[in-house]
Amino acid sequence: MSLNAIMNTASSGLAAAQTQLRIVSDNVSNVNTPGYVRKIGDQVSLTSQGMGTGVEVTRIRLATDRFLQAASLNAGAEAARQGVRHELYDRIQSLFGDPGGDNGFFSQVDGVFSAFAASAEDPTSSPRRQEALFRTQALFDEAGRIGEQIQAVRRDADGRIENAVERANSLLEQIEGLNLEIARATVTSGDPSGAETTQAALIGQLAELVDIRVSARSVGGVSIRTGSGTMLAGEGAATLSYVRAGTVTSETAFNEIWVTEPGGQKRALLDNVVSGEIKGLVELRDVETPAAAERLAELVTHVADELNRAHNANSPVPAPTSLTGRNVGQTFESAITGFTGETTIAVTNTAGVIQARADVVFSGATMTVNGVAATPADFLTVLNAQLGGAATASFVDGKLTIAATGSNGVAVADDPTAPSDKAGRGFSHYFGLNDLIATDRPAIYDTGLTGTSSHGFTAGETLSFRFNGESGSKLRDVQVTVPAGGTVDDLIAALNDPATGVGRFGSFALAADGSLNFTGLGSPSPTMSVLEDSTTQIPSGISVTELFGIGAGVRASRADGFSLRADIRQAPSKLALAQLNLSAAVGAPALSVGDGRGALLLADAGERTTKFAAAGDSSGGLTSVSRYAAELSGEIGGKASAAKNRSDAAQALATEASARQTSYEGVNLDEELILMTTYQQAFNASARLIQAAGDMYDTLLGMI
16 A cells, blocks of 8 residues: 555544544533434445545434334324313313312202202292392303303414414424525535434424424435325425414304415315324314313203293292293294193282183194184184283294283193193293293204294295314315295205205204204214304294204304393292192182292202203213203313323323433433544544654655
């Protein structure tokens, strides 16, 4: 070997050792830097004509392991998803309070019925009446507050989705910018490790927002795709777009989250991700929170309905001068058709003595009033004639009113052996003539309508639905037009039409109690929400979705619409705690002060078995209000606990995956000390070789 070859070999060794020592120095100085990935210098031997000519550091790379990196990114995405679900669902649980405490929402349900039980012991006690009314109003006020706060959680989740989308766009732009920097350094044989370390940290932040797959590019840098393959970075930065909703209510239909790939292809993001913070926020906003709101509304509705059932069977003393019902969302002919059983409408004076009475016997489409035959079309005329001017019944804007003349009052009671009934409710209860709890919107959806009933909507009016897939992304918006046919069957046929209705996604069916239920196709079936409803029923003025409670959002909106009837709140003496004596004839007393039998009905209302509709995760069925409240309490607490357990498990997995990645990619001082010693010795050896070659040069020159 020539002296020049020896000198070149030693020089290359000296340069390689210097580079390696610099790498070791960088590693040691960043031993405590979070996210720092250890550098490695790839060193190779140089040969020429089969002879060694030195060494060279071909590139400086990061000590990354693609498997460990992928495991850490996936675990981090799932931890972010479960973490945000636990955080927000814990807020929902806190709204209901301690299930076992005295001040929690569910304990207030039992408190209402207990207060009415106390009133039964002393029906004339004004303080006990006021206590019962106070507890009742407090319960519905609290239900309204909880309902509003649940929507506030959804609003917060929606805002955080928008912020997450903006952060994702910023991260993608930075990652793509570093791709260019890394590629330039790679081409020019520079050191891209600094840019790669920064890029790795940004990728970790992006993975917490959406689940991603990362692969190395041959030119340097990385390509990033979603779990299903949508390109996010590597050939340019993708752009995510989302417009948050304005006012968030239970009926809000949220906008789609879009991702536009570098090539311009626009896709729904939710079809392409299975974890990450955005996915968790969407699940909480669109699935878990609406389910809690719907369950709350179903509970509150039945608390109100059972209290109203009992109150409509009672009467205050003296009886009120008029009874005005709620909006039943039908024509009177449609509403009065279908009753069975017997009921009595009595007019009493201030002492409770009957002045006039009308005994009504229902039999489907026919009926009698004091033995006089009537039809749905002339029922009010016959009833008014039999009341003989002592009271007048009228029906305006979907509401039935019975008003007595003079200072007399009106009381209604069903026959105890053959009570009137339609869709599970008596005559007074069905029309809401003596409701204790009022509502500002339709809340009872078992309407009692049949397929041949008139629906009352104008042909040409429209309502629009949105269908979403399992991932939460939009499948299709469908607009349905009210048909020319005027029956409920005609309306259902239009709704179910595969071409112009919802028939491609499911079907509506009318139950025996007049409720309209939607069943989706497929497993899992798509979810349906109402985008817009411009229909208006004559004479009630309500829409199709309000009449039948179509869509979970419409049903959930009931929670904040209940309140104690205003006149009873102002005058507790109007609370109906007595019962009409049906055996009393005209001229005999039928109502008495001190009668507390009605209070017992109100106290027992929580234990009466009633039919609950499907809501949230509950399939509904027959149970009592108290039992349903207990089950909901357990469900809310159980879901919060499960969310915490999932979050803890996902976080533990993410911590373990990160620890293993750090163990492999992080700096080990012992290893770096060994490498430093090795490269110092290599540096010294190369320097001595250069010195020896120099001495040999000097000797040769001296010989000349």
